[in-house]
Amino acid sequence: MLKLSNKGLLIIAVSLSLLTTGLVYSYLMKTSSSQPKDTGSVVVAKVDIGAKTRITPEMVQVIKVPVPYLQPGVVTDSKEVIGTLSKEQIVSGEQITARRLISEGKSAGFTGIIPPDKRAVTVGVNEVTGVAGFVKAGDYVDVVVTFDQNTVGDNVGHLVLQNILVLASNRETEGGAVETANSNNSKEKKDIIKTATVTLAVAPEEAAKLALSEDKGKVRLALRPFLQNAGISIAGPVTPRDLVGIHSSPVPEGPREQKPKVKQPVPGIQMIRGTKTEIVPIN
Numbered sequence: 653m654l655k656l657s658n659k660g661l662l663i664i665a666v667s668l669s670l671l672t673t674g675l676v677y678s679y680l681m682k683t684s685s686s687q688p689k690d691t692g693s694v695v696v697a698k699v700d701i702g703a704k705t706r707i708t709p710e711m712v713q714v715i716k717v718p719v720p721y722l723q724p725g726v727v728t729d730s731k732e733v734i735g736t737l738s739k740e741q742i743v744s745g746e747q748i749t750a751r752r753l754i755s756e757g758k759s760a761g762f763t764g765i766i767p768p769d770k771r772a773v774t775v776g777v778n779e780v781t782g783v784a785g786f787v788k789a790g791d792y793v794d795v796v797v798t799f800d801q802n803t804v805g806d807n808v809g810h811l812v813l814q815n816i817l818v819l820a821s822n823r824e825t826e827g828g829a830v831e832t833a834n835s836n837n838s839k840e841k842k843d844i845i846k847t848a849t850v851t852l853a854v855a856p857e858e859a860a861k862l863a864l865s866e867d868k869g870k871v872r873l874a875l876r877p878f879l880q881n882a883g884i885s886i887a888g889p890v891t892p893r894d895l896v897g898i899h900s901s902p903v904p905e906g907p908r909e910q911k912p913k914v915k916q917p918v919p920g921i922q923m924i925r926g927t928k929t930e931i932v933p934i935n
Contacts, residue, residue, distance in 0.1 A: 691716040694747050695727045701742040704754075709734050712748065725749040765819060770853040772819055773862050777850050781872045785847040789825045791818045793852070794874040797865035806891050812861055813854065814884040815876065820851040 694717045701711055712733050726747050727733050737754040754764065766772050775795075779785060787793060795813035819825065850873065854862055865871055921932045 690719045692719050692722055693717075693728045694722060695730050695733050697742045697744050697746050697748060700744050701738050703738055703740045705738050707733050707736055707738060707753075717747070723747045723749055725751055727753075762820070762825065765825060767817070767853055769855065770817075771856055771859050772851050773854050773859050774849050774851045775862065775866055775871050775873075777847060777871075777873060779846065781870070782847045782850060783873055783875045785821075787818055787821055787847065787850055787873055787875055789818055789820050792816060792876040793818060793850075794876060795852075795862065795865070796872045796874055797869040798872070799869040803868050808889050808891055810889040811874075811885075811887040812865055813852075813858055816858075817853040818850060819853050821847055822849055 693714050695712050695714055697711060698713050699711055701707060709730070712730055714728075714730055726749050732750075733748055733753065739752055739754050742748060742752060762772075777787075783793075793816050794811055795816060796809060797812050798809045799807070801807050852862070862871075923930050923932050
């Protein structure tokens with residue numbers, strides 16, 4: 653058996669370490685040379701971002717990524733992301749693309765045009781109660797409701813809501829966009845559709861008033877002028893008596909009751925003849 657001295661073992665160990673170092677260096681050089689040198693800036697999520705979450709600067713960062721690994725439609729400037737809403741969940745480290753974001757307004761769909769402090773409520777109308785179909789999205793209306801005597805004890809009309817924004821007429825929103833599943837309808841078909849529903853933007857407490865008014869009464873819309881005054885008018889409930897006052901109808905007189913005539917007794921002498929009785933007048 654070959655015995656090596658300590659010096660020989662040291663030389664072998666140094667040689668193996670140098671060989672290993674050379675192999676590792678050669679592998680790293682080949683790997684770095686195979687990577688693309690062109691990189692691009694991309695915005696990624698620093699933390700998990702939930703759906704419909706407003707993105708803040710603390711949630712994103714800009715990093716360099718090789719160009720072949722950039723996703724289509726990726727956002728490269730953080731200013732385009734900050735302040736927008738996430739359409740769906742974005743996990744930490746994921747590249748943020750434009751289709752994952754919701755910009756302010758109509759890109760969020762119908763819900764994007766509802767004011768933050770309002771709720772969308774739809775009421776049914778016809779050619780009369782809907783101002784002959786002239787109510788369009790973007791207009792402002794007042795809501796008048798009438799109740800009959802069986803509901804509130806008297807026939808009453810009341811201006812329940814004022815200065816209410818119209819979000820949609822049927823399914824047509826402002827700007828002519830139609831919120832419908834079938835987008836292949838022809839223009840001729842859309843023109844002949846009559847206004848059947850109007851969607852209003854109301855406060856939460858106004859939504860309950862509107863729902864009760866439509867359920868228990870009859871709702872009518874009053875269209876406000878284009879150059880409108882944002883103020884409201886003080887108007888109380890109105891009854892038929894407020895319009896024409898109180899009128900009492902005369903009670904018709906019926907036929908007079910005639911008293912039966914009492915036959916006056918004729919003076920005379922009562923004569924009894926057998927079974928017959930008669931009075932003989934005295935002249």
